[in-house]
Amino acid sequence: MAKTDLTLKLEEEIHSKTNTKGMKSEFGLFEVTIGFNDGRPGYERIDYLTYDTKGIWRCYEIKVSLSDFRSKAKKSFVGHYNYFVLTKDLYELVKEEVPNHIGVYIGSNCVKRAKRQELAVDEEVLKEAFIRAGARDADKLYRCNSPMLLLDTERKMIKFEKQKQIAHQELRVLEHKLRKRFGMKWEEELDLEEKVQTFQKRYDYHISQKYEAMVGNYDGWSSSTDARYHHALSASLVYQDALTAGIRLKTEGE
The missing domain is CATH 3.40.1350 (Trna Endonuclease; Chain: A, domain 1)
Structure with missing residues (x-):
C-alpha cells in the first residue's frame, strides 16, 4: 500500500x-x-x-x-x-x-x-x-544514481513546473470571470458558502484522482507517478488559494 x-x-x-x-x-x-x-x-x-x-x-x-x-x-x-x-x-x-x-x-x-x-x-x-x-x-x-533515471526525473520536474504554471493561469482566468460578473469586490459579493463549495470540490477532485492513480487508474497519463504528482500538486495549489481567500478546506483524512 x-x-x-x-x-x-x-x-x-x-x-x-x-x-x-x-x-x-x-x-x-x-x-x-x-x-x-x-x-x-x-x-x-x-x-x-x-x-x-x-x-x-x-x-x-x-x-x-x-x-x-x-x-x-x-x-x-x-x-x-x-x-x-x-x-x-x-x-x-x-x-x-x-x-x-x-x-x-x-x-x-x-x-x-x-x-x-x-x-x-x-x-x-x-x-x-x-x-x-x-x-x-x-x-x-x-x-x-543511474544517469538515465536522473535525466528522467529532471524531465518530470520540468513537466510538473509547467503544470503548476497552467494551474495558476486557470486560477487567474477564474478570478477575471468573477470580477467581470461581480465587480472589483467580487470576493465580498460572492456568497461565502459558494466559495467554500467551489474550492472544496476542486480540492476533492484532485485528491480522488491522486488515489485513482495510486491504484492504477491514470488514463491520459504516461505513468501512475506522473498522474499522482500532478493531482497532488494541483490539490496543494487549490488548498493554498483557499487559505489566501480565508477558507480552510477539509483535507484528506479529516
Whole structure:
C-alpha cells in the first residue's frame, strides 16, 4: 500500500530529529524487518529503528489515523526505548491510551518520554535486521544514481513546473470571470458558502484522482507517478488559494 502524504511528512520529521549533523552518533533506517518465518525474512516490521554509539536501540511506530492507532496489528516495540510518532490531533484523541512506558513524538517534538526497557528480542537479531535494511537502502541508492533515471526525473520536474504554471493561469482566468460578473469586490459579493463549495470540490477532485492513480487508474497519463504528482500538486495549489481567500478546506483524512 502506498504511503499517504501525511505518513511521509511524519517520516521526514522523525528522521530529521534523529539524523544528527556533523559526527553522527545515531543511525536510523525505515521499515526494518526482524526475524525469520519458516526460512523467509520477516515476522515483524519496525516503522523506524535507530541505533546509537552507546548501544541503545529505539523503535518508532508511525500512526496517522485513529483506526491505524487502534489496529490489532502488532506494534513492534522491541527496543530499549519505544515511541509512537503521531499528529497533534491524533495525540489529543489517544493520549490516555498510550502505555506508560511508551514515549510519543508529535512530528519531531517529543511530548512524552519513553521509559527504558529490556530488549524484547536478541540484540544479534536486531543487528542482522539493521544490516539487511541498510543493504536494501544502499541498493536503492545505487540504482537511483543511474544517469538515465536522473535525466528522467529532471524531465518530470520540468513537466510538473509547467503544470503548476497552467494551474495558476486557470486560477487567474477564474478570478477575471468573477470580477467581470461581480465587480472589483467580487470576493465580498460572492456568497461565502459558494466559495467554500467551489474550492472544496476542486480540492476533492484532485485528491480522488491522486488515489485513482495510486491504484492504477491514470488514463491520459504516461505513468501512475506522473498522474499522482500532478493531482497532488494541483490539490496543494487549490488548498493554498483557499487559505489566501480565508477558507480552510477539509483535507484528506479529516
